[in-house]
């Protein structure tokens with residue numbers, strides 16, 4: 388008797404994937420990748436002009452979204468007939484200050500977008516994800532959600548929040564047809580992340596200085612696409628992904 392054929396990866400075709408923060412970096416690459424894999428992609432972020440241009444180039448539909456606004460998130464939910472995959476990617480770091488010099492408005496911003504934004508969008512789309520019969524919630528965490536580092540607390544605290552949110556959701560949804568996946572990238576060279584954090588192009592460039600091959604947005608998009616195309620009984624709980632040159636948060640190999 389022939390060996391049993393292994394279950395095929397769960398196909399993208401026909402599934403609707405909503406990607407938040409799709410106007411740049413990891414979100415834009417994820418939207419493009421999922422569209423290429425056959426998903427019907429909804430690209431969501433605040434900068435509609437960029438989303439529209441991306442959607443025209445890679446496929447999908449652009450929707451203006453501010454994850455910090457109840458009304459904006461509700462409008463997104465109301466506009467969707469079906470949701471199979473939600474990629475909670477909108478987020479960022481907005482300072483590199485020690486706690487002793489904390490700017491609380493920067494902390495508020497970090498929690499608003501990374502943590503509360505993820506809760507708000509997930510809560511709004513969960514009924515549709517459940518109704519799909521095979522839903523996926525992906526949370527874009529970070530290695531900053533698993534360890535701490537000096538000068539990073541507004542971001543590490545927020546991403547630790549994302550980490551515990553993923554763990555809690557997975558526990559709460561165990562009896563339901565919804566997977567919860569956390570992706571935790573290390574150093575990813577994107578155009579805006581370090582710039583938003585430092586507010587200065589020269590300082591942003593220093594973050595990646597001498598690192599021969601930091602991750603790029605497409606590497607993380609590849610991870611997202613892989614996790615949501617496994618057979619649906621396979622739940623990738625947490626994927627930590629770093630460039631080879633970064634063995635740990637504080638151990639980055641830099642060439643002279």
Ligand SMILES: NC(=O)c1ccc[n+]([C@@H]2O[C@H](COP(=O)([O-])OP(=O)(O)OC[C@H]3O[C@@H](n4cnc5c(N)ncnc54)[C@H](OP(=O)(O)O)[C@@H]3O)[C@@H](O)[C@H]2O)c1
Pocket residue numbers: 407408409410411412413414431432433434435452453454455476477478479480500504527528529530571572573574575576577578579580581583604
């Ligand atoms: N780059 C890294 O090294 C790295 C490492 C680990 C994890 N991450 C995480 O990966 C995610 C993407 O990072 P990235 O490097 O691609 O940075 P990025 O290019 O700055 O992307 C951030 C995205 O979030 C969107 N966004 C920000 N505030 C928003 C809001 N209120 N409502 C809706 N969308 C909002 C931005 O779009 P608009 O401004 O158009 O709204 C943008 O598309 C973030 O969650 C980040 O924390 C990044």
